[in-house]
Amino acid sequence: MTRIIVITSGKGGVGKTTTSAAFAMGLALEGYKTAVIDFDVGLRNLDLVMGCERRVVYDFVNVINKEARLNQALIRDKRTENLYILPASQTKDKEALTMEGVEAVLGELADTFDYIVCDSPAGIEHGAFMAMYFADEAIVVTNPEISSVRDSDRILGLLASKTKRAAENRSPIKEHLLLTRYSPDRVMKGEMLSVKDIQEILSIPLLGVIPESEAVLTASNQGVPVIANRNSDAGLAYQDCVARFLGEEIEMRFIDPKKKGLLSKFFGSN
Amino acid sequence: MGLFDYFHANRRSAEVAKERLSILIARDQIQRNQPSFLPQLQDELLEVIKKYVDIDQDDISITLDREDDCEILELNIALPEKPRQRQPS
Numbered sequence: 082m083t084r085i086i087v088i089t090s091g092k093g094g095v096g097k098t099t100t101s102a103a104f105a106m107g108l109a110l111e112g113y114k115t116a117v118i119d120f121d122v123g124l125r126n127l128d129l130v131m132g133c134e135r136r137v138v139y140d141f142v143n144v145i146n147k148e149a150r151l152n153q154a155l156i157r158d159k160r161t162e163n164l165y166i167l168p169a170s171q172t173k174d175k176e177a178l179t180m181e182g183v184e185a186v187l188g189e190l191a192d193t194f195d196y197i198v199c200d201s202p203a204g205i206e207h208g209a210f211m212a213m214y215f216a217d218e219a220i221v222v223t224n225p226e227i228s229s230v231r232d233s234d235r236i237l238g239l240l241a242s243k244t245k246r247a248a249e250n251r252s253p254i255k256e257h258l259l260l261t262r263y264s265p266d267r268v269m270k271g272e273m274l275s276v277k278d279i280q281e282i283l284s285i286p287l288l289g290v291i292p293e294s295e296a297v298l299t300a301s302n303q304g305v306p307v308i309a310n311r312n313s314d315a316g317l318a319y320q321d322c323v324a325r326f327l328g329e330e331i332e333m334r335f336i337d338p339k340k341k342g343l344l345s346k347f348f349g350s351n
Numbered sequence: 352m353g354l355f356d357y358f359h360a361n362r363r364s365a366e367v368a369k370e371r372l373s374i375l376i377a378r379d380q381i382q383r384n385q386p387s388f389l390p391q392l393q394d395e396l397l398e399v400i401k402k403y404v405d406i407d408q409d410d411i412s413i414t415l416d417r418e419d420d421c422e423i424l425e426l427n428i429a430l431p432e433k434p435r436q437r438q439p440s
């Protein structure tokens with residue numbers, strides 16, 4: 082059975098595209114045939130993060146408008162077997178993603194793919210709605226910051242009411258909380274909401290915590306999803322998330338401040 | 352809580368954020384579950400009650416709760432302690 086996963090957040094710039102790229106590559110590396118779709122019509126970015134921007138010929142909207150076949154638009158990742166990217170179009174017409182069109186493309190992908198990862202645009206408008214409508218699971222990307230948490234809560238409300246599963250009275254979308262850009266040091270100093278605070282407020286299961294990391298910018302500069310960097314904290318944290326998503330039990334890492342010297346060890350312990 | 356925390360000037364900003372968020376989200380959730388006619392119902396009720404008792408917008412609240420199959424419409428009217436005289440102008 083194909084599973085459709087939406088990566089969503091409400092708030093912009095919290096790490097959806099970074100997460101979509103990492104997650105899709107992680108699933109492919111585990112041997113699952115995975116497609117990652119950019120729903121951010123007009124502001125396509127996923128191809129850049131995946132490093133395939135120069136190979137884009139046709140896009141999602143071309144396929145919906147029947148100007149290209151799906152397999153003409155799908156870009157095969159050069160580094161990873163099993164991984165395909167469907168880029169967003171640069172058209173300004175956001176309504177280009179029709180419900181029937183999106184459903185048809187997802188249906189065709191479902192014939193051959195194990196996972197379909199949908200990178201949602203920010204906001205709660207048409208594009209975000211299309212990205213979540215057909216989902217089986219949702220990864221709600223949240224930053225430890227007041228407006229991001231609030232928007233995540235709103236998105237959770239929409240996931241529970243405005244999706245196909247809700248409309249058909251089927252079992253609800255499975256929700257996962259992914260905290261990103263987390264700074265344990267700042268949490269310890271009381272400057273940032275903690276994992277526990279946010280989990281208490283949103284009360285959905287925690288998939289993982291991705292630390293604020295320089296490796297993310299380096300990875301996007303190079304067009305390589307950060308999960309491919311096995312020497313980075315963010316890369317390892319994403320790997321853990323994928324493994325947890327696939328059912329493994331793995332302890333949370335990178336949620337405590339790095340131990341520095343004797344002094345901070347002495348004063349910093351809770 | 353570590354000793355370190357007491358020395359840090361910003362210690363409380365995360366606590367403040369958490370408190371604000373909890374209130375905000377509770378309110379969002381109430382609003383989200385409301386059918387769209389509730390604000391209008393509230394206005395009209397207010398008009399009727401005003402004919403008899405001197406209350407204003409803040410003294411009346413109306414919410415709809417769902418418990419299993421049952422919907423509970425809750426109307427809260429805070430009556431003035433003693434009937435208000437006309438306000439001195």
Ligand SMILES: Nc1ncnc2c1ncn2[C@@H]1O[C@H](COP(=O)(O)OP(=O)(O)OP(=O)(O)O)[C@@H](O)[C@H]1O
Nearest residue numbers: 093094095096097098099203262292293294297298
């Ligand atoms: N864990 C992290 N550490 C540091 N920087 C990060 C992290 N995650 C994301 N970023 C940075 O934050 C910025 C936004 O990330 P990204 O594009 O993935 O967000 P988005 O939610 O897809 O944004 P949009 O809403 O515009 O689509 C990027 O510059 C990215 O490099």
Ligand SMILES: [Mg+2]
Nearest residue numbers: 097098121126
């Ligand atoms: Mg994005």
